[in-house]
Amino acid sequence: MRYGVLGTGEVGRALAGRLMELGHEVTLGSRTADNPVAREWATAAAGRARAGTFAQAAEAGEVVVNAVSGRVALDALRAAGAAHLDGKVLVDVCNPLAFEEGVPRLDPVESDSMGERIQRAFPGARVVKTLNTVSFKVMVDPGRVPGEHHMFVCGEDAVAKERVTAMLGELGWPTGRVLDLGGIAVARATEMYLPLRVRLSRVFGHEDFNIEVRLAG
Amino acid sequence: MRYGVLGTGEVGRALAGRLMELGHEVTLGSRTADNPVAREWATAAAGRARAGTFAQAAEAGEVVVNAVSGRVALDALRAAGAAHLDGKVLVDVCNPLAFEEGVPRLDPVESDSMGERIQRAFPGARVVKTLNTVSFKVMVDPGRVPGEHHMFVCGEDAVAKERVTAMLGELGWPTGRVLDLGGIAVARATEMYLPLRVRLSRVFGHEDFNIEVRLAG
Numbered sequence: 001m002r003y004g005v006l007g008t009g010e011v012g013r014a015l016a017g018r019l020m021e022l023g024h025e026v027t028l029g030s031r032t033a034d035n036p037v038a039r040e041w042a043t044a045a046a047g048r049a050r051a052g053t054f055a056q057a058a059e060a061g062e063v064v065v066n067a068v069s070g071r072v073a074l075d076a077l078r079a080a081g082a083a084h085l086d087g088k089v090l091v092d093v094c095n096p097l098a099f100e101e102g103v104p105r106l107d108p109v110e111s112d113s114m115g116e117r118i119q120r121a122f123p124g125a126r127v128v129k130t131l132n133t134v135s136f137k138v139m140v141d142p143g144r145v146p147g148e149h150h151m152f153v154c155g156e157d158a159v160a161k162e163r164v165t166a167m168l169g170e171l172g173w174p175t176g177r178v179l180d181l182g183g184i185a186v187a188r189a190t191e192m193y194l195p196l197r198v199r200l201s202r203v204f205g206h207e208d209f210n211i212e213v214r215l216a217g
Numbered sequence: 218m219r220y221g222v223l224g225t226g227e228v229g230r231a232l233a234g235r236l237m238e239l240g241h242e243v244t245l246g247s248r249t250a251d252n253p254v255a256r257e258w259a260t261a262a263a264g265r266a267r268a269g270t271f272a273q274a275a276e277a278g279e280v281v282v283n284a285v286s287g288r289v290a291l292d293a294l295r296a297a298g299a300a301h302l303d304g305k306v307l308v309d310v311c312n313p314l315a316f317e318e319g320v321p322r323l324d325p326v327e328s329d330s331m332g333e334r335i336q337r338a339f340p341g342a343r344v345v346k347t348l349n350t351v352s353f354k355v356m357v358d359p360g361r362v363p364g365e366h367h368m369f370v371c372g373e374d375a376v377a378k379e380r381v382t383a384m385l386g387e388l389g390w391p392t393g394r395v396l397d398l399g400g401i402a403v404a405r406a407t408e409m410y411l412p413l414r415v416r417l418s419r420v421f422g423h424e425d426f427n428i429e430v431r432l433a434g
Contacts, residue, residue, distance in 0.1 A: 213428055216423075
């Protein structure tokens, strides 16, 4: 599969790196064509990966991964170009987080979400929200956390969710631990989990954890 | 211990009933003195429990439990009276939830929480937020859900949190599964988990579940 991964931060590099290790062709996209982090990454990847602009990465990908911060995601996707997203699975892993005096703040929140905003702004894309409930290390290596902990997906397109569930399987998330929570509006619920996750990470002193939903019966 | 439980809904009746079974003296408080649900409950409890107004319940309790809906909690606590809460542990289990056309909506959210509002409105009370992340059945019978799933507490007063942790122990939550997440502002994080819980309950078709935080290492 050809992936275009937008964003050269920890999340983008982790996902692009793991997808490349799994044998996929990956283009890591950034705001400018000469991003040194992206170029270094592509050089180290030696042939199976490329670096480019958001537009080049989105154009190259059969599946596009939005791995930039939620606060700049719409700008990055506009730079990627609606034509390069049309009809494609768009995996949205962002959270609209900013820290204000150490307090995590979300915007949008509750009455809207980044998942929904992206779907509305790019109606031709098949947006699937996932992976936004764990740290970048756990995203690409869920086995580092013991137990049958869960990953959530939501989105409007059932086939797109199946494809993303298959991608999650390659990343180490067994299908039985991937919970389809419904349409893209459910992104509100998974994005609103973030303050609890941030607080837990402060209490534990690290982000190497995830939640397992335990059911009666 | 003498408990005053405010609220005659499922949450209030479940907590009042279980605390009474555990041997405590419980007064179940409602808006009016002649609430038929509360009177029937007290009659069935045969002597170890009483029904009364919010003010009577708060006055009677050494510990007061706010078990009314978050949308009316401040009104109920004003009716209970600041003088009857002063210096007491006030266990806040509410969520500021309302359903609008089937969609769960929270108010306040993100920049404030009911836990904080209650603490601000009643500075003499020692507010501890807990139990708001599970259904009323799981609150009083955590063993119905398998696994080492977790309960959260937060609040400004360390001694109050210790007392509430002891109460949780009586309800069936072992101390090792009770995570102290910090001050009362953390109520934002646990209240914002609610939309995810509501969504999970729709997917599963019931509320008999809880989350276990799984840690690496």
